[in-house]
Amino acid sequence: MVTTPPTTTSETVRATTLLKKAIGIKYTLFERVEFARNGLVCDVRPTTTVPRCGGCGRKVRQLYDRREPRLWRHLDVAGMKLHLRYALRRVDCRRCGVTSELVPWAVPGSWFTEAFEQTVTYLAQAASKTVVASMMRVAWATVGTIVQRVVERMLPGDRLEGLTAIGVDELSYRKHHEYVTIVTDHVSGRVVWARPGKNADTLRLFFEELGKERCAKLSAVTVDMSQAYITAIKESAPNATLVFDRFHVQRLVHDALDAVRRAEVRELDEPDERQALKKSRFALQKNPWNLTDIERTKLVEVQRANRRLYRGYLLKETLAAILDRRQPNVARNKLIEWVSWAKHSQLEPFAKAARTILGHLDGIVAYVATGLSNGRAEGTNGKIRTITRRSFGLHSARSLIAMIFLCCSGLTLRPAQTTLALPCTHPT
Numbered sequence: 001m002v003t004t005p006p007t008t009t010s011e012t013v014r015a016t017t018l019l020k021k022a023i024g025i026k027y028t029l030f031e032r033v034e035f036a037r038n039g040l041v042c043d044v045r046p047t048t049t050v051p052r053c054g055g056c057g058r059k060v061r062q063l064y065d066r067r068e069p070r071l072w073r074h075l076d077v078a079g080m081k082l083h084l085r086y087a088l089r090r091v092d093c094r095r096c097g098v099t100s101e102l103v104p105w106a107v108p109g110s111w112f113t114e115a116f117e118q119t120v121t122y123l124a125q126a127a128s129k130t131v132v133a134s135m136m137r138v139a140w141a142t143v144g145t146i147v148q149r150v151v152e153r154m155l156p157g158d159r160l161e162g163l164t165a166i167g168v169d170e171l172s173y174r175k176h177h178e179y180v181t182i183v184t185d186h187v188s189g190r191v192v193w194a195r196p197g198k199n200a201d202t203l204r205l206f207f208e209e210l211g212k213e214r215c216a217k218l219s220a221v222t223v224d225m226s227q228a229y230i231t232a233i234k235e236s237a238p239n240a241t242l243v244f245d246r247f248h249v250q251r252l253v254h255d256a257l258d259a260v261r262r263a264e265v266r267e268l269d270e271p272d273e274r275q276a277l278k279k280s281r282f283a284l285q286k287n288p289w290n291l292t293d294i295e296r297t298k299l300v301e302v303q304r305a306n307r308r309l310y311r312g313y314l315l316k317e318t319l320a321a322i323l324d325r326r327q328p329n330v331a332r333n334k335l336i337e338w339v340s341w342a343k344h345s346q347l348e349p350f351a352k353a354a355r356t357i358l359g360h361l362d363g364i365v366a367y368v369a370t371g372l373s374n375g376r377a378e379g380t381n382g383k384i385r386t387i388t389r390r391s392f393g394l395h396s397a398r399s400l401i402a403m404i405f406l407c408c409s410g411l412t413l414r415p416a417q418t419t420l421a422l423p424c425t426h427p428t
């Protein structure tokens, strides 16, 4: 006797219906699906019969022609690559002229679906481009162009609104041959502007974009001691206090100390002594409270055997202590004393650093008064360093800037996911 199978509550579905539900792109008809050499190819078309212009998004009844079918890469299905195939229509738009139509699954000019681009960008926020490229099976450079497109779409237009205190910094890439100027909002800690270049003209572009009214509202700008930036700030933001970044001031004396150490190494005849002094670099540069026992011993040795170098070390430490102060007037007096000490220290690199510090005294005292420093956005700086490290200097400026915005401007991304809106068919 043949028994009829019990009726099940599950539905069998056609392959195209399955894909339509799984892919979940709105306003798209799935016509047929086939296995191709490198995965699945699904023929699709927009549900609307009247096409929209790819330039302005308006409906255009005037068809121009239809192009050859082409493929858009979508997110993989069960580990298989999936491409959507469609022959784009061209429209004759009254505003834009002859353009390709707008399709619901991708932005004009991209051969990846929006969901694919969103997922790539989400991953690029946390992983290196190499990881993203291998996971998503796209070329390394493609990750960069996708990130650029998504960041341009997502960045809010009012990034320059309400700025009061900003930090201006330069970032080098391509082994220090190329530069990008970055502007950070000290209040939110976010990068708000970035452009290739590091001269006064680069920064003038920022102030032009900001406009006179908003420039007048800037109360403080932190910057390194480069004359190019200073000139542009003084011209464009006369109400802003110029604050010299503490990190850059301290780097001046760190470099001076290293110059003294190298000169002392050259003076020594005894190979053992030379070697010992060569190895003292980190002990001399580090903050005293971070020293290991071995480094502390090295420092004691420098104090015993090399008075000139130890004098340099004391100058470096004293400057750091002055910058830790919180009373601007006291700091100013201490800085003037420090300059005099450095000039008479018989250490030429320190005398030179002292002249620079004296020339920028007001801006350094302004640091003590405001406590503002580019180093305060340390989280941002750390992220930017990671981005440049990950990129190994191969970035174009546009791609690097897109990565900086992606990781340091507060953009929130999610991976593209499809939620099924199926009727509940399971027996309860």
Ligand SMILES: [Zn+2]
Pocket: 053, 054, 055, 056, 057, 058, 093, 094, 095, 096, 097
């Ligand atoms: Zn148009």
